[in-house]
Every structure is written in C-alpha cells, then in structure tokens.
Amino acid sequence: MFTDKEKFKIEFKQRLIGNSGRQMHEVSEDDVYAALGSMIRERIGQDWAATNRAYTEHGERQVYYFSMEFLMGRLLGNNLLNLGVLELVREGLGELGWDLEDIEEYEADAGLGNGGLGRLAACFLDSLASLGYSGHGNGIRYRYGLFEQKIIDGHQVELPDYWLQKGNVWEVRRGDKKVNVRFWGNVESHEQNGRLVYETKNGEDVWAVPYDVPIVGYENSAVNTLRLWSAESAADPTRGFGGNYYNFLDYKRSVETVSEFLYPDDSQYEGKLLRLKQEYFLCSAGLQSVLRTFDKLRLPHDRLADKVAIHINDTHPTLVIPELMRILMDEKGFGWEDAWSIVTRTVSYTNHTILSEALETWPEQMIRELLPRVHMIIEELNKRFCASLLEQYPGDQERVSRMAIIEGGQIKMAHLAIHGSHSINGVAALHTDILKKREMKDFYELYPERFNNKTNGITHRRWLMHANPELENLLEETIGSAWKKQPDQLNELLKHTGDAVVQEKIRSVKRKNKERLAAYIHKKHGATVDPNSIFDVQVKRLHAYKRQLLNALHIMDLYNRIKENPALDLTPRTFIFGAKAAPGYYMAKQIIKLINNIADTVNNDPQTKDLLNVFFLENYSVSLAEKIVPAADVSEQISTAGKEASGTGNMKFMMNGALTIGTLDGANVEMYESLGDEGMYLFGLRIEEVEQYYREGGYSAQGIYNSDDRVKKVLDQLIQGPFCQNGQSFDSIYHSLLSHNDEYFVLRDFADYAQAQEQIGIDYRNTKLWTEKAILNIAKSGRFAGDRTIGEYASDIWGIKPVGVGSRLTTR
Known part of the structure; x- marks a missing residue:
C-alpha cells in the first residue's frame, strides 16, 4: 500500500x-x-x-447478516490497523x-446502533473479513442515531445525533443498485398457467438506495461489504398527486422518515408503524439485493440455499421469512412447499433476549394494512403450523395457542423466526439453556435439532490492539505475535503470571491508560482524578435489570460509612458510569439523576472527596468505550442472574486486564469457568434461587429494609438526605424497591455485593496479587474473541469456508 x-x-x-x-x-x-x-x-x-x-x-456460499443495528465505531484507526x-x-x-x-x-461515531446487539454485529463483520469468510452486513443508513446525550443539572437531555452532518468518507452510494419496496395497497389475484398469481396494486413505492461501507480484514486483502439502505422517493413530482406539488412533498417527507431515525419512539401508533416500515424496508431491500447477486451465478432458484445463508440478528429482521416466500412464489413461480423448503434451508436466527416482555410482537391489523401480501403469507404459515401441531399433539389446544405465530390479534416474531429457520442459537451457554428449558421450551421439544449455542465474542483487533496499543506491544514482546491471528494463543501469557518484570510492565500500561482517562475526565468535568485509586467502571445501557442502582446504593453506603467514621481505612475509589436511557424510560432516567446527585455530594464533600469520586460520562459510545475499557481496574457486570443474555462489555474489560465483580449471569458463567475464584469476584443470587422466588414467592424487600440498617439508611436517603439536592427526591426509586417488592432483587444482593467490594479494596492493595489476577484475565480472554464465535457460526450454522482473495495489501 x-x-x-x-x-x-x-x-x-x-x-x-x-x-x-x-x-x-x-x-x-x-x-x-x-x-x-x-x-x-x-x-x-x-x-x-x-x-x-x-x-x-x-462461487462459494455467502452469508448475509441482517441486523437493525451495526454499532461500528470510528473506522479510520481500525482500517489502518x-x-x-x-x-x-x-x-x-x-x-x-x-x-x-x-x-x-x-x-x-456512526449512529447505526444502540448497544450490545449492534456492537456484536460490528465485531462479527470484522471477524468475517479477517478470517476470509464471504460474509456481509445488511442494515439501514439512519440519518440520525439514537440521540446525543447531554447531562444538564444531572438530568439526561436528548439532542439529535446527526452523525452524517459532515458526510461519511467510508461509504459509496450505489444509485444503480436501488430497488423498489412497496407498502400499503391491495392484493389482487389472477390465474396464470394454471396457478393463482398475487400482485399488490395501488401501493406506496419507496426506493431503497444502497450505501456500501467496506469492511477490511486484518492483513489479508479481504474486504467485505456492509450494505446500508436509505429511503428515497420513487415518484415523479411532475405526475400524480392531483397536480398538487405539496402533496408530493408530503409523500417525499413520509418516505424519507423510513431511514431517518434509529429506533423511533414506538409508544404511539405512528412511531410503531414507522418501526414496522423500517423492518420491512430492510428485509425487502436486502433480499432483492441478495437475489440479484445470486442471479449472477446463473443457477436455478431452488439452489439458493446452496449459495446463500441469511442470518437474522434478533427478531427485527424476521420479515425476511414471509418476504422471501412472497418473492419465490409471486415472482419466481414456486409453489408453497418448494418455496418453504428453500426459505427454511436458507434462514437462521439468533435470539438475544431472555425477558419475555422484550420478545417482539406486532398487531396483526397493522401488518395486514401496511403489508397486505406479507400478512396473507404469515396467516397461511400460522394456519399450516397450527394444523401440524394439532397432528403432533392431538387435543392439546393450549400448547397450540402458546406456540401459534398469530394469537390474540398479535403476530409473534420469535415464533415466526423459529418456525422459519433451520438454526436457532442463544448467545451464552446459560442463555441457550434458559431458552430450551423455559422461554422456548415448547419449540425446543418440537425442533430440538435446530437449537444450539454460540457464546458471543468481541474483536480483539479493536478492543485490544487498537484501543490498547501499549498492551499490544507488551504482549508481542512477551509472547510473540501469534495471538493476533489466533487469539487463543493469549494463553501463553499464563507462563508469565508470576514474572515480576512482566507484572511491573502490566502495571505501567494500566497506569498510562488510567492517566489518559483521567485527563479526559479533567477536560470534561474540570476534576482531578487520582490514578492510584481503583477505577471501578459500569458502562452499558441503563436498564433496571442491569442494576446500576445496586452500584449507586453501594456508593451511598460507602459515603455514609466514611461520614460515620472519618478514620475508616478505605481504598480510594473512582466510580465511572456511562449509559444512555431510552427517552421514555422514566425509571432509568431517575437513576441517571441519582448517580449525578451522588457525584455532586461525594465529590464536593471535604471528608469524602479523597476517598470517593463518582463521574457519569455523558454520551457513551464506542469511541468513549475505547478510552474507558483499557483504564478500568474493576468491571461491573452485576445484572440479576438469568436476565442478561450474554454481555460483551464483560469480555472487553477482561481482555484489557480488568477484574470482574459480577453475578453468574450470561457469559459471566463461562468467564467464571475459565477464571475461577482467583480471577473474578462473584456475588448474589444464582439463577435457581431467582427462579424459585419468581415461582414460589417468599421474597420480602420490606423485610430486608427492616432488618438491615445500612439498607434502611440508603433507602431513606432516597426520600430525604444529602443526595436530595434542591428538594429533589427519588420516591419513584424508593417505591420500586419497597412498594413493588424490588423486582430485580437489588436489596437481596446488596450485602453480598458490598462484601465482594470490600474484598476488592483489600486485594487491590496487594499489587502482586492484583496484577496476577489481571494477567490471568488477559491470558484467558482469547476464548471470548469474536474469531472463535464466527468460526463456530461458519462451521455449525452457515456451512462456509474461508475464501482466499489475494496477497496482502501491505506488500503491494
């Protein structure tokens, strides 16, 4: 080059x-x-x-990864790497x-994603290209990201995230490859060559225009494609619209909103309709593009599954299934059974949620009106599926109702995804086990061969080599460079766990990264941060089950203990938060306000400011994470057991030598299998105990409040005390814990969490012990590299092999 x-x-x-x-x-x-x-x-x-x-x-099989999110981060440094x-x-x-x-x-930062789902998709694209697999992304080119978060007087304020304001140097507009997507209209049928043919008439046409972003493989000349679709008007302003130019402008505006916002507010009908439009827009445009590429092979369409694998990342792209049926039957002339065989051999599905309430459903009437032909196909799918269930489970109408794709006027997208896919995978061993035994038990009994686990992974190229170049250099100096292409070779570092020279260098790298983050915090907050303190970090979406509240209550308790005993021998702590709350999620936004009030109190109290500091870093993003992750000493992975599907932040921190305090939830379970007690700080209820509480009851938050003085004091301080500045109280949080019996067992796990944190403070002072633990984490992190995950997807689900594409760029 x-x-x-x-x-x-x-x-x-x-x-x-x-x-x-x-x-x-x-x-x-x-x-x-x-x-x-x-x-x-x-x-x-x-x-x-x-x-x-x-x-x-x-002519090898190619994978098309459909996702509503691709949280790419900045591409310049990653591409140069x-x-x-x-x-x-x-x-x-x-x-x-x-x-x-x-x-x-x-x-x-490209505003194309929101959280773990989108960042996982980005890591997977990197691994596909770096391993030489023919795998591409299909997404939407949102003009505005989720929102730009500002913290004003401690409150989250949402501003437009117009990330495209200066253009995007990496994208290429492919106007010649645009396709038409049709909404609304009415379905008409006529007989043709002895079969019924369906056609949607009088619909609203939208051009889907692709913008392609290159995905560069690591030193192998492979460059795959992330294809992002933008909605443009397909109508001629000089014709139609009753001769009224303003009617055309209304139409144009309606069209452009389809790709305008990532996750529009769906609390009202209009927003929900727009979300549905986005999902179909992605599926229809992406499929048309896939089939156009397949057609270049000049093969019959019944060979589609031999050359194409379509993967749907969570349920958002599930309309791929009925849309592919529509294209195969209405445009390619296949009968129902043959089309269904092609679809189920082509499509695979990843489930990303354990929470029943988070499983996506759509009002049947909305789909019937917006996508009339697609609705007909879903209706027929449901009819045939329910009939087959009754044959298999005669008389068990309750089971049929539970498993139906359409039930109670709702279309259940997870049910459609499972029925229409040849593979369904969870994203951590515990998550997959829960799907089989609880959430998708009926489907697992019906299709046991389809279910499998693929524990998530992260790209070590971005999260270690690019984010932490000092650590990369140290590793290369210590164990060579084989790990860069074979991350499991990080295990070689285990031989150096007790090496005093390596330990000192590890501490030096961590110190530099902490100083870099401290400089950033000083620039943003005007505060001096002590790099000798423990950097205790919780950065992720703000949600009740992720339990940022547990962390906050513990900081309040530490503050109380220092105030009660100024001579308390406490290891200095810097607590760092980063999180966006969904704009309509009142409780999450209250927790953000609480954290900022805590920060105002402890950072400005002469008795506590040398021992405790709290910072909420606004507008958490991939690029901000690249500053935070290498600097962390402690990684907070404290969700209620059984609620987090996997997590990938836990892996990023582990790879950079942070120690995890966490519950046995998601991929924490597999991390614990690798690290044991010497490498992690476990606390809290196990999933069996959580499920027993949900099943049998017996949990009393009020009882803990009455019996634990520390808990009682911090909860009372939510109503009145040092954290309620300017008359601000947090009665909604207080009542969520006591009046609503603490749904996520924050109070039940409080004492155990505080004890684990106390042990962290003690261990951190023993620099040799702490560094050994950090080295163990780095050495064992290769298991959680995305290259391992993608290798498993490639062999077990997609049936693809690496394709050699030429000599290395750097030798040209």
Whole structure:
C-alpha cells in the first residue's frame, strides 16, 4: 500500500492540498481527516473489487447478516490497523505535525446502533473479513442515531445525533443498485398457467438506495461489504398527486422518515408503524439485493440455499421469512412447499433476549394494512403450523395457542423466526439453556435439532490492539505475535503470571491508560482524578435489570460509612458510569439523576472527596468505550442472574486486564469457568434461587429494609438526605424497591455485593496479587474473541469456508 513513510507523506500532502484547496499551513485537522480518510478508502477500493470478484469466481456460499443495528465505531484507526499501516501513518503524520489520535476525533461515531446487539454485529463483520469468510452486513443508513446525550443539572437531555452532518468518507452510494419496496395497497389475484398469481396494486413505492461501507480484514486483502439502505422517493413530482406539488412533498417527507431515525419512539401508533416500515424496508431491500447477486451465478432458484445463508440478528429482521416466500412464489413461480423448503434451508436466527416482555410482537391489523401480501403469507404459515401441531399433539389446544405465530390479534416474531429457520442459537451457554428449558421450551421439544449455542465474542483487533496499543506491544514482546491471528494463543501469557518484570510492565500500561482517562475526565468535568485509586467502571445501557442502582446504593453506603467514621481505612475509589436511557424510560432516567446527585455530594464533600469520586460520562459510545475499557481496574457486570443474555462489555474489560465483580449471569458463567475464584469476584443470587422466588414467592424487600440498617439508611436517603439536592427526591426509586417488592432483587444482593467490594479494596492493595489476577484475565480472554464465535457460526450454522482473495495489501 505504502512501501515506506516518505512515500506516504508525499502522497498525503498532495491529497491534502488537492482536497482542501489550501496550502499546508492553512489546513485544519478536519481537512487532514477528510484527506486521509478518502485516500485510505480509495486504496481499500482496489481490494474491495478484487474480493467481490474472487467470491463470484469461487462461487462459494455467502452469508448475509441482517441486523437493525451495526454499532461500528470510528473506522479510520481500525482500517489502518487492519491494513497493516497504522504505525507508518502515525509516524508520517507526526513528522508532518499532526497527532493521529487527534485526527481520529474528527470522525463521528456512526449512529447505526444502540448497544450490545449492534456492537456484536460490528465485531462479527470484522471477524468475517479477517478470517476470509464471504460474509456481509445488511442494515439501514439512519440519518440520525439514537440521540446525543447531554447531562444538564444531572438530568439526561436528548439532542439529535446527526452523525452524517459532515458526510461519511467510508461509504459509496450505489444509485444503480436501488430497488423498489412497496407498502400499503391491495392484493389482487389472477390465474396464470394454471396457478393463482398475487400482485399488490395501488401501493406506496419507496426506493431503497444502497450505501456500501467496506469492511477490511486484518492483513489479508479481504474486504467485505456492509450494505446500508436509505429511503428515497420513487415518484415523479411532475405526475400524480392531483397536480398538487405539496402533496408530493408530503409523500417525499413520509418516505424519507423510513431511514431517518434509529429506533423511533414506538409508544404511539405512528412511531410503531414507522418501526414496522423500517423492518420491512430492510428485509425487502436486502433480499432483492441478495437475489440479484445470486442471479449472477446463473443457477436455478431452488439452489439458493446452496449459495446463500441469511442470518437474522434478533427478531427485527424476521420479515425476511414471509418476504422471501412472497418473492419465490409471486415472482419466481414456486409453489408453497418448494418455496418453504428453500426459505427454511436458507434462514437462521439468533435470539438475544431472555425477558419475555422484550420478545417482539406486532398487531396483526397493522401488518395486514401496511403489508397486505406479507400478512396473507404469515396467516397461511400460522394456519399450516397450527394444523401440524394439532397432528403432533392431538387435543392439546393450549400448547397450540402458546406456540401459534398469530394469537390474540398479535403476530409473534420469535415464533415466526423459529418456525422459519433451520438454526436457532442463544448467545451464552446459560442463555441457550434458559431458552430450551423455559422461554422456548415448547419449540425446543418440537425442533430440538435446530437449537444450539454460540457464546458471543468481541474483536480483539479493536478492543485490544487498537484501543490498547501499549498492551499490544507488551504482549508481542512477551509472547510473540501469534495471538493476533489466533487469539487463543493469549494463553501463553499464563507462563508469565508470576514474572515480576512482566507484572511491573502490566502495571505501567494500566497506569498510562488510567492517566489518559483521567485527563479526559479533567477536560470534561474540570476534576482531578487520582490514578492510584481503583477505577471501578459500569458502562452499558441503563436498564433496571442491569442494576446500576445496586452500584449507586453501594456508593451511598460507602459515603455514609466514611461520614460515620472519618478514620475508616478505605481504598480510594473512582466510580465511572456511562449509559444512555431510552427517552421514555422514566425509571432509568431517575437513576441517571441519582448517580449525578451522588457525584455532586461525594465529590464536593471535604471528608469524602479523597476517598470517593463518582463521574457519569455523558454520551457513551464506542469511541468513549475505547478510552474507558483499557483504564478500568474493576468491571461491573452485576445484572440479576438469568436476565442478561450474554454481555460483551464483560469480555472487553477482561481482555484489557480488568477484574470482574459480577453475578453468574450470561457469559459471566463461562468467564467464571475459565477464571475461577482467583480471577473474578462473584456475588448474589444464582439463577435457581431467582427462579424459585419468581415461582414460589417468599421474597420480602420490606423485610430486608427492616432488618438491615445500612439498607434502611440508603433507602431513606432516597426520600430525604444529602443526595436530595434542591428538594429533589427519588420516591419513584424508593417505591420500586419497597412498594413493588424490588423486582430485580437489588436489596437481596446488596450485602453480598458490598462484601465482594470490600474484598476488592483489600486485594487491590496487594499489587502482586492484583496484577496476577489481571494477567490471568488477559491470558484467558482469547476464548471470548469474536474469531472463535464466527468460526463456530461458519462451521455449525452457515456451512462456509474461508475464501482466499489475494496477497496482502501491505506488500503491494
């Protein structure tokens, strides 16, 4: 790509001046980012074309990963890393007077995702390309992300996240590959060659225009594609609309909203309808694109499953199933049974939730009106499915009702996804076990061969090599570089657990990362942070079951203990939170306010500020996580047992040498299998105990309040006390715990959690012991690399093999 640094500098200066039309001394850092990004994108383009050509020539099966979210993060540094030129560019820019880290700050975090679901999809795309698999993403090009979070007077305030304001240097608009998606209308049938043919007439047509983003593999020349669909008007403004131009503008505005917002508010009918439109828009456009690519192979469509694997990431893209049926029957001429066989051999599904209330359903009437032909197909699917169930379970009408795709006027998307897929997987061993034994028990009994587990994984390229280059260098110096392409080789670090020199270097790396984060906090909050304190971190979506509240109550208790005994021998702590709450989630937003009130109190109290500091870092994102994760000493993974499907933040912290305090929930279970008590701090109820409480009752939050003085005091302080500034009280949180009997067992786990935290404080002072634990975490983290996960998907579900696509970019 660039044979040496001098050639890079010459080419870059030419590009910078040509792009900006300014002399070198006049350019801004924004100009530098735009020039560097466009230069790298063009270079990637050569391998992108070669990769697509290789896939066509090989004719191997290709995977299309459909997801409503792809939380990509910034791409500049990651692409430079995977191209093998990161250090060359860093040094070259440095000699020209720019810091690459500063330049990266000019790239917006793509507003294409929300949380773990979208970040997992991004990690998977990275692993697919880096392992040489032909696998591509299909998503929506949202003009606005979820929201930009501001904290004003301790409250979350949501601002528009217009991440595309400056454009996106990585995307390529493919206007020639646009497809038509139709909503509304009425279905008409007529006989053709002895069979009924259905056609939707008088519908609203929308152009789906693809914007392609290259996904660069790690030093292997492979470049896969993330295809993002944007909605554009398909009508001619000079025709129709009753000759009224303003009617056209109304139509145009209606169309463009389809790809305008990530997760529009669906608490009202209009928002819910828009969400449904988005899901169908993605499924229909993506399928049309997939079939267009398949058609280049000049094979009959009954061979589709031999060459195409379609994976749906959670239930949001489940309309792939009836939409593919519609295309195969109405446009390709297949009968029902043959079309269904093709669909079920092609589609696979990942379930991401344990919470029954989170399983997606849609009002049948809404789908009937918006997608009339798709509704007909779902209705027929349900009819045939229920009939087959009655044959298998004669007289068991209750079971049939439980398993029906349409029931009580609702269409159950998880049921449709399971029935229409050849593989259904959970994302952690515990999660999959719960699906089989509880949430999807009926379906597991019907289709046991379809269920399997694929524990989530993260890309170590972004979360270790790019986010923590000092640790990368230390690992390379200590155990070589094989782990970069075979992350399980991180196990070699176990040989150095007791090595005093390695331990000191590990501590030095952690110290530098803590100082870097401390500088960021000082810039944002104007506060001085002690890098010698324990950096205790909880960053993730804010939800009651994730129990940020438990963390907050514990900090209140620590504050009380210091106030009662100023001589208390406590290891200094810096508690760091980052989280967005859904705009309509009142309780979550109250917890954000509580955390910020706690911060105001403890950070400004002369008696506590040297022992306790609390910071809520606004607008949590991938790029902010890259600053936080390498600096963390303690990783808070404290969800109620049985509620978190997997988690991937736990893996990122583990890989960077943080120690986990957590419950046996999600992938924490498998982390504990690897680490044991010497590498984790477990506490709290086990899933069997939680389920017993739910099943048999017997839990009394009021009883704990009455018997535990520490609990009583912190709960009373939610109503009146040092954390209720300016008359602000948190009675809604108080009543959720006492009047509503503490649904997520925060009070039940409080004492055990506080005891585990006390042990952390003691162990942290023993630097040798703590460093050994950190090294153990890093060494065992290779098991949780996304490359392992994708290898399992490839062999067990998708049936694909790596495709060689040419020589390394860096040698060109």
